[in-house]
């Protein structure tokens with residue numbers, strides 16, 4: 024199912040093809056969204072009673088009503104009482120593997136990838152990066168179609184196949200074969216060269232021994248990977264678990280972390296090194312946070328979650344909490360508290376924090392858990408304004424894409440909310456409408472299909 028209607032393409036063609044429009048044809052392709060509070064995504068104060076002007080998928084003007092001239096003939100949409108913010112940009116997902124209760128590489132098909140992109144879009148995630156688990160070229164084909172305007176959904180970007188020791192990359196068995204397994208420096212360099220020939224946006228590396236169960240990617244392998252990637256203009260993002268590895272990775276020139284460290288609280292020295300080297304960090308809290316609960320938490324019953332999730336999957340999510348012990352939950356609470364303190368230190372030190380929710384791991388629901396992630400980042404002590412930047416313009420900048428900001432020239436990817444998230448971050452879930460490329464999604468039809 025492709026959600027993009029053909030009318031934007033139709034309008035664009037009409038504008039070129041029709042030299043003599045009928046008298047009752049729209050005078051203009053411009054749409055002005057009027058009266059909403061605008062959260063622009065740059066961290067500035069919200070604009071009350073603002074106007075957002077969009078023409079053929081691109082924002083052309085934004086600001087206070089008094090400062091924006093609505094072009095003659097524009098369609099005006101009254102959004103008084105609503106809040107507009109940029110669509111979310113998530114740098115960390117895993118697409119293609121889950122289908123209902125199944126979680127398997129056999130599910131990695133064009134149809135399933137497109138379904139996942141639509142799930143992200145439904146919840147207001149306008150851009151998603153598949154973080155190193157794409158086993159073939161399919162993601163590139165889809166990306167090309169989206170860029171050509173023939174396919175909708177959240178915009179797909181990809182780290183293609185990530186790097187680890189053989190069969191030692193992603194945690195989930197279903198994802199493992201998608202990674203490059205490297206054992207020598209030569210292998211590592213030639214695989215990066217291979218990846219650099221593709222449209223991949225990043226190089227992903229896994230630096231983790233999974234509690235001693237697998238061989239860890241060591242500095243003698245990841246240093247050449249980073250060097251080779253940088254020589255080819257690619258940023259390297261590391262999955263990391265141990266504090267000592269994070270320290271060595273920063274020193275080796277890593278560009279970003281897909282997780283916080285999870286064996287200890289980050290010390291001041293590491294935080295300072297992250298800031299000094301401008302390393303971006305994805306807090307990636309929501310998966311770790313689950314361990315704290317020996318009873319199903321409230322979000323499991325959120326009607327918004329249940330809009331895209333089958334009763335069978337919802338039951339499995341619920342059961343996952345019921346099988347946890349109070350002792351296990353207490354341990355997880357302790358280690359999660361260390362992650363929260365690390366995040367607060369990073370935020371206070373001015374580190375570059377970006378949304379990376381790791382959705383598409385089994386039962387970590389695409390689109391919905393991004394919103395939960397935002398709530399958890401606020402709980403850890405970041406201001407709502409900073410969290411919105413971390414979920415919109417900051418990751419867009421890392422990725423180098425023209426979205427994540429309500430500003431002239433940016434893609435018109437935005438959410439219309441029924442309540443202002445500046446007052447309560449969970450208001451990002453009160454979605455009235457999602458616009459991608461200036462096109463309003465038919466969320467009702469998507470919901471009905473699920």
Ligand SMILES: [Zn+2]
Pocket residue numbers: 115116117154381
């Ligand atoms: Zn991941």
